[in-house]
Amino acid sequence: MMMQMVLRRIAIGFATLIVVSIIVFLATSILPGDVAQIILGQSATPETLAALRAELGMDLPAYMRYFAWLGNMASGDLGISKAGGATIASLIGGRFGNTMMMAGFVALISIPISIALGLWAAMHPGTWLDRSVTFCTLSLISVPEFFIATVLVLILAVELHWLPSTAYMTGDENFFQLMKALAMPLITLVIVVSAQMIRMTRAGILNVMNSPYIEMAILKGVPKGRIILRHAFFNAIGPIVNVIALNLAYLVSGVVIVETIFAYPGLAKLMIDGVQTRDLPLVQACAMIFCGTYVILILTADVASILSNPRLRQPK
Amino acid sequence: MKDKFTDKPTPEELQYSDLDRAGKHLVDRAVRKGFSRREVLKIMMATGVTYAAASNIFSSGQVAMAQTPKKGGSVRMASNLHGPDDQLDPTLFTSTIDYTRGRTIYNSLVQHSNDLTPQPELAEEFMPNGDATEWTFKIRKGVNFHDGSPLTADDVVYSMNRHLGEESTSVIKAVLSSVKEWKKTGEHECKAIMETPNADLPIVLGIFQTKIVKNGTTGEGNGTGPFTLESFEPGVKSVHKRNENYWREGANLDAIEITGITDPVARVNALIAGDMQLVTQIDGKAFRQVESADGVTLLSTPAALQMGICCLKNTLPGSNDDFVLGMKYIQDRERIVEKILKGKGSLGNDTPVSSAHGPDFCSELPQRAFDPDKAKFHFKKSGISSAEVFVAPVMSGIEDAVLLAQVNCSKIGFDLQVKKVPTDGYWGAVWMQEPVNVVSWNMRPTAQSQMAIQFGPGAAWNDTYWNNDRMGELLVSVLAETDPTKRHAMQCEMQTLIHEGSGMVIPAFSNINDGIADNIMGMPKVPLGQLGACEWPEFIWLA
Numbered sequence: 096m097m098m099q100m101v102l103r104r105i106a107i108g109f110a111t112l113i114v115v116s117i118i119v120f121l122a123t124s125i126l127p128g129d130v131a132q133i134i135l136g137q138s139a140t141p142e143t144l145a146a147l148r149a150e151l152g153m154d155l156p157a158y159m160r161y162f163a164w165l166g167n168m169a170s171g172d173l174g175i176s177k178a179g180g181a182t183i184a185s186l187i188g189g190r191f192g193n194t195m196m197m198a199g200f201v202a203l204i205s206i207p208i209s210i211a212l213g214l215w216a217a218m219h220p221g222t223w224l225d226r227s228v229t230f231c232t233l234s235l236i237s238v239p240e241f242f243i244a245t246v247l248v249l250i251l252a253v254e255l256h257w258l259p260s261t262a263y264m265t266g267d268e269n270f271f272q273l274m275k276a277l278a279m280p281l282i283t284l285v286i287v288v289s290a291q292m293i294r295m296t297r298a299g300i301l302n303v304m305n306s307p308y309i310e311m312a313i314l315k316g317v318p319k320g321r322i323i324l325r326h327a328f329f330n331a332i333g334p335i336v337n338v339i340a341l342n343l344a345y346l347v348s349g350v351v352i353v354e355t356i357f358a359y360p361g362l363a364k365l366m367i368d369g370v371q372t373r374d375l376p377l378v379q380a381c382a383m384i385f386c387g388t389y390v391i392l393i394l395t396a397d398v399a400s401i402l403s404n405p406r407l408r409q410p411k
Numbered sequence: 412m413k414d415k416f417t418d419k420p421t422p423e424e425l426q427y428s429d430l431d432r433a434g435k436h437l438v439d440r441a442v443r444k445g446f447s448r449r450e451v452l453k454i455m456m457a458t459g460v461t462y463a464a465a466s467n468i469f470s471s472g473q474v475a476m477a478q479t480p481k482k483g484g485s486v487r488m489a490s491n492l493h494g495p496d497d498q499l500d501p502t503l504f505t506s507t508i509d510y511t512r513g514r515t516i517y518n519s520l521v522q523h524s525n526d527l528t529p530q531p532e533l534a535e536e537f538m539p540n541g542d543a544t545e546w547t548f549k550i551r552k553g554v555n556f557h558d559g560s561p562l563t564a565d566d567v568v569y570s571m572n573r574h575l576g577e578e579s580t581s582v583i584k585a586v587l588s589s590v591k592e593w594k595k596t597g598e599h600e601c602k603a604i605m606e607t608p609n610a611d612l613p614i615v616l617g618i619f620q621t622k623i624v625k626n627g628t629t630g631e632g633n634g635t636g637p638f639t640l641e642s643f644e645p646g647v648k649s650v651h652k653r654n655e656n657y658w659r660e661g662a663n664l665d666a667i668e669i670t671g672i673t674d675p676v677a678r679v680n681a682l683i684a685g686d687m688q689l690v691t692q693i694d695g696k697a698f699r700q701v702e703s704a705d706g707v708t709l710l711s712t713p714a715a716l717q718m719g720i721c722c723l724k725n726t727l728p729g730s731n732d733d734f735v736l737g738m739k740y741i742q743d744r745e746r747i748v749e750k751i752l753k754g755k756g757s758l759g760n761d762t763p764v765s766s767a768h769g770p771d772f773c774s775e776l777p778q779r780a781f782d783p784d785k786a787k788f789h790f791k792k793s794g795i796s797s798a799e800v801f802v803a804p805v806m807s808g809i810e811d812a813v814l815l816a817q818v819n820c821s822k823i824g825f826d827l828q829v830k831k832v833p834t835d836g837y838w839g840a841v842w843m844q845e846p847v848n849v850v851s852w853n854m855r856p857t858a859q860s861q862m863a864i865q866f867g868p869g870a871a872w873n874d875t876y877w878n879n880d881r882m883g884e885l886l887v888s889v890l891a892e893t894d895p896t897k898r899h900a901m902q903c904e905m906q907t908l909i910h911e912g913s914g915m916v917i918p919a920f921s922n923i924n925d926g927i928a929d930n931i932m933g934m935p936k937v938p939l940g941q942l943g944a945c946e947w948p949e950f951i952w953l954a
Contacts, residue, residue, distance in 0.1 A: 126835075126836060127836040127839060127840035128836040128838075128839035128840055129839075132836075132838065133496075133836070133838075134496060134503065134505070135505075135580075135582055136838045137838045137872070138505065138582035138583070138585075138872075139838065139839070140584065140871035140872075141871075142577070142584070143579065143580050143581065143582070143584050146577065146578055146579060147580040150580060176495050176496075176645075178494075178495055178496035179494075179495045179496045179497060179498065179645045179646075180498075180500075181495065181645050186495050186645065186646070189644060189647065245676065248677070248680050249680070252680060252684040252686075253680050253683050253684050256685070259686050260677065260680040260681045260683075260684040260686050261489075261672060261677065261680075261686050261687075263487070263648075263670065263686060265668075266642075355673055355674050355677070356674050356676075356677050357677070358489070358670065358671070358672040358673075358674075358677060358681070360646065364646075365495060365646065368495050368496075368646060369495060371494070371835050372495065372496045374495060374496070377495060
């Protein structure tokens, strides 16, 4: 039963990827200018444009370029960057690692903190502790991340000189040096994603706390900690895992602002650069990675919530 | 504890070394910025130092600055633009980060000095025949590529011919179109056969894209330059090590790392925090922050970096001469330079040539002033009451300049609408397409080349479609003219033609504004691009 569901979801995932690739292809084609115009920029002349288009295979009709790309993709060949001439695999390789490393570190720090703080706040609803957590998270959700990042840089790098202002990696640093280089973007992202997860955890648990079976447990005299950890938490896992999955997917695909401010070479910035240079194979490859990440994470979250909730395991 | 008042030397004996850190900083900055002796003395005397002491400090400070270059150390440079389209192929170089890498890895035939006279580089000698229809280049012997192979005329001819011909995708194809063909005439000699005579050819050959690569390659990081390429990740960074087998004295730095920080605030922060030693493109808003920070200097080089509004002459409203004149008179040029460019710029006179071009600049041409009455008169005469300008932030301050014109237009009852569009795709979709649009042009090495690309009849980038036959004649004949007085008269005639008749409004020129760490010495000041036109890698040293 479970297996069938997973297989069906994987098939839907692939269909989603194809649809997304078509939409991205069309959207990129609608943008003014093509890769040849962008490469030559202000220096373009009709002759050099024509020569470059022929060299890049841009003189083929759009649908043929799409199917050529799809064929290569199916055989595992991501293609060559139209703008720079490097292979897409080499452009993506290092940045994929960087993005995963950053997302991994942020997840390792923020998920335990968020769940602990969320539970803690839910165990003491209405107290000054709960209120201050709620106040802080609400304020942090409302502040855009570039503001948090810029304030951190001003204080920690420009004024105090404690941390570097950019996440510049030389490639041969030890773990401590790496942590120092990544500290600023890590702190920023932990603040941004934790706030939302804390609120979701707290809300999820409090929601379950109003249900009759918890009331029953309270009447039976079960200790509060046990009620929350043993009875409420497992029923609240579904929404919590989903918000964690969405935040992780955001860490992979949506952190372009943080990557830009800290000059961190990650995938999100690469995709924006690809769009700016109309570098279709590059944009497509990034879109596939992001879309794939969403599909996998949301599937994982759904499986987790089904496993945690016996009612969902049986079809109606 | 020493009494810091009685311990001071008497003013007349005061030397550079006696100054406190802030004082040294002040003198260093002034000397390094190329302030004249008189200007530095004025600054110091304003702070209460006597004249004798001030001049003492100035001379000893100059000595301190003029130390012999030191070997060693490494720097990091952050450019304002980079991405997956970063190149190692010189014919496709389009941004400062490419130019800088080109300067570290490769060499050109000739090199620009600060005053833009061409200096021999890979060409030991270059001379034209009598009527400049042929140029002969003697190639330096004993020069090796990083892979060990020797440089010959074959490499030069191959590299230069990549800019010509139908298949060429070179970004400077149009600039080098006066050359018909490059020919090998010996193992270490080659000739440029000219389509049209060009006495300025060597100056043009000093630009960023003319780097010499190995025969049969597209560059690929194998050049004859002062640094070898250790690693290159497009859109991330590149690492360069000193080439110990360089054909001349060679670089002072051991290594250079070149990266990009696209966010202007982050770039300034990285400079001030010491993460980067050289950064390009400091925004006007950050001038004060950089100038007041410790350990860094704002490097502002006067240049003919053009801030322009193109009124296309082949369509309304630009085809109406009175509309264009109205647009020219409504520009509050003084205010643009003072307030928008924060003084780091110079007045434009609706020609692309500025005093940075040297003697070819026509200083006799009267400066057009802000005159709302004349503007009102011309707008009225044109019968046009509104127009739309397409504006993208193609250079710092250009949006503000157009908004200022909008306000001044509304005061005289003209409706100037501002249509803001993104820089992304601007050069293909808006520039040379929309009837009124903004433009920025980097400075070209000569007044003639600056005017030829933009105002030559039928030129590829004639961005106002202003075609003037007399202009076309002069652009050709000025290159063959050797008498300086006659040459200047021709230059003046061309600049006057553009000033009066073209569709180009040029209210101001911006300086090139970059930031460097205070311990960087020997910084070149070539005004053709950011950071001394990227000439620094071979020459700077760390104090």
